[in-house]
Amino acid sequence: MSAPAITAVRDASHYSTAPARPITIALLGLGRIGSAVARRAREDRASPQPLRVVGALVRDVTMARPGAEEIPRTTDVAELFARRPDVVVEVLGDIEAARTLIRGALERRVPVVTANKALMARHGEELLGLAIRTGTAFRYEASVLAGVPFLGTFSARPLASRVTALSGILNGTTNFVLSQMRDTGAGLVETTLDAQRRGFAEPDPSQDISGNDAAHKLAILAWHFGLGSIAPEAIETIGIDGIDTDDVTAADQFAGVIRPVARIEQSGEGTTAFVGPAFLPRTDRLAQVDGVENALVLETDAGRLFFSGPGAGPIPTATTILDDVIEATRGGQPHAPVNRRGRVPVGPPATSWFLRLTARRLPPGDEIVGFLGSYGIWSHRTLTRGQGIWLLTYPCTRDRVEMALCALSAATPCDGYAIRALVEH
Numbered sequence: 001m002s003a004p005a006i007t008a009v010r011d012a013s014h015y016s017t018a019p020a021r022p023i024t025i026a027l028l029g030l031g032r033i034g035s036a037v038a039r040r041a042r043e044d045r046a047s048p049q050p051l052r053v054v055g056a057l058v059r060d061v062t063m064a065r066p067g068a069e070e071i072p073r074t075t076d077v078a079e080l081f082a083r084r085p086d087v088v089v090e091v092l093g094d095i096e097a098a099r100t101l102i103r104g105a106l107e108r109r110v111p112v113v114t115a116n117k118a119l120m121a122r123h124g125e126e127l128l129g130l131a132i133r134t135g136t137a138f139r140y141e142a143s144v145l146a147g148v149p150f151l152g153t154f155s156a157r158p159l160a161s162r163v164t165a166l167s168g169i170l171n172g173t174t175n176f177v178l179s180q181m182r183d184t185g186a187g188l189v190e191t192t193l194d195a196q197r198r199g200f201a202e203p204d205p206s207q208d209i210s211g212n213d214a215a216h217k218l219a220i221l222a223w224h225f226g227l228g229s230i231a232p233e234a235i236e237t238i239g240i241d242g243i244d245t246d247d248v249t250a251a252d253q254f255a256g257v258i259r260p261v262a263r264i265e266q267s268g269e270g271t272t273a274f275v276g277p278a279f280l281p282r283t284d285r286l287a288q289v290d291g292v293e294n295a296l297v298l299e300t301d302a303g304r305l306f307f308s309g310p311g312a313g314p315i316p317t318a319t320t321i322l323d324d325v326i327e328a329t330r331g332g333q334p335h336a337p338v339n340r341r342g343r344v345p346v347g348p349p350a351t352s353w354f355l356r357l358t359a360r361r362l363p364p365g366d367e368i369v370g371f372l373g374s375y376g377i378w379s380h381r382t383l384t385r386g387q388g389i390w391l392l393t394y395p396c397t398r399d400r401v402e403m404a405l406c407a408l409s410a411a412t413p414c415d416g417y418a419i420r421a422l423v424e425h
């Protein structure tokens, strides 16, 4: 008789003859992510304990749930909690309903896992405080870079988490759109429709295009890494909808790319942050992150750390959520920020700028450079193409750029547009 095949080391039943007790999960929401969690829980063989979804809270119990039909559905949260789940997984999307339901679970000392970035950006610290007071696990790994597990790692490593600045591509939809504009020459509307066709953008992509989704994630990262508590509305947030294909071509001529960037920095001058399309030299790590990929650079006193991977999608998100579920049942601490600073004022940074000026009859480039110079805006690269001129400037404030563009369009009819340029001088 041949020897039995060696089974996967992660199969816990290998070590014990007693069948492991399943971890029971109550889902708040059974949409795209909730259904993926249910499917993955049913099919996963890597978990040390079986994972069993005991029910889901929904708005409409009659609606078909492809791939998750077997999950009992209810509109009554008391009925769901009466099934005594080991962990509650919140994948509702709604902010206020999610907040109330999570508070209810934590007050009963039932561990909670959430993927809800809008909720965590606004009420994350409040919920974390409740989790700490009640000694209940509360995890939110999938709320930022959903398929890249890194938040939990840093909660347990206070020295590595001394972050002074972080920048990232926190939204896959807009990174896909800008990458496609460069690769295909198609416009913003066309590439956004393409992203929707491929399932990379929501039917309503406005939260992504406007930058609000990335601002939520930046606010979560800011308090998680101890840079301070910041309302998402306080962050300068610019959408990618002002970018056209000529900008993408001009960026290429300047040996760079336009990426949807989010950045926060703490220095002697205070805390500055922004979210928006930004010019990056091709050599920048973030410039090399293409398509729907997300990435994050953490600047710590021990060096720069770089993470990248899928930032959304049912399978990566469900995988991260279920790992959080397993962690939460191990009596793990809530994800906790390492060095909280409380509410901090945040302003826009002074950076270099990528400027575009267009007009039927633009003055010669050196006249424009001279005019901007009289406002203290000095350019080191210029490109004239068709009816436009593009400039890369040395660092200055947004106020100064806006004042100069306003004065220029009063002096000579033209349209000005400015995005940040993250260029080291």
Ligand SMILES: NC(=O)c1ccc[n+]([C@@H]2O[C@H](COP(=O)([O-])OP(=O)(O)OC[C@H]3O[C@@H](n4cnc5c(N)ncnc54)[C@H](OP(=O)(O)O)[C@@H]3O)[C@@H](O)[C@H]2O)c1
Residues within 6 Å of the ligand: 028, 029, 030, 031, 032, 033, 034, 057, 058, 059, 060, 061, 063, 090, 091, 092, 093, 094, 097, 115, 116, 117, 118, 142, 143, 146, 311, 312, 313, 314, 317
């Ligand atoms: N999509 C991604 O790739 C991704 C990645 C990371 C994080 N997330 C986060 O995951 C969460 C869920 O996203 P999703 O794409 O799965 O959303 P979704 O498809 O819209 O699903 C939401 C689910 O929640 C239920 N629901 C909403 N409000 C409710 C309420 N007040 N009471 C009871 N049930 C309610 C809905 O019930 P009905 O079905 O009956 O309407 C639906 O089943 C969001 O917070 C999102 O930000 C998503």
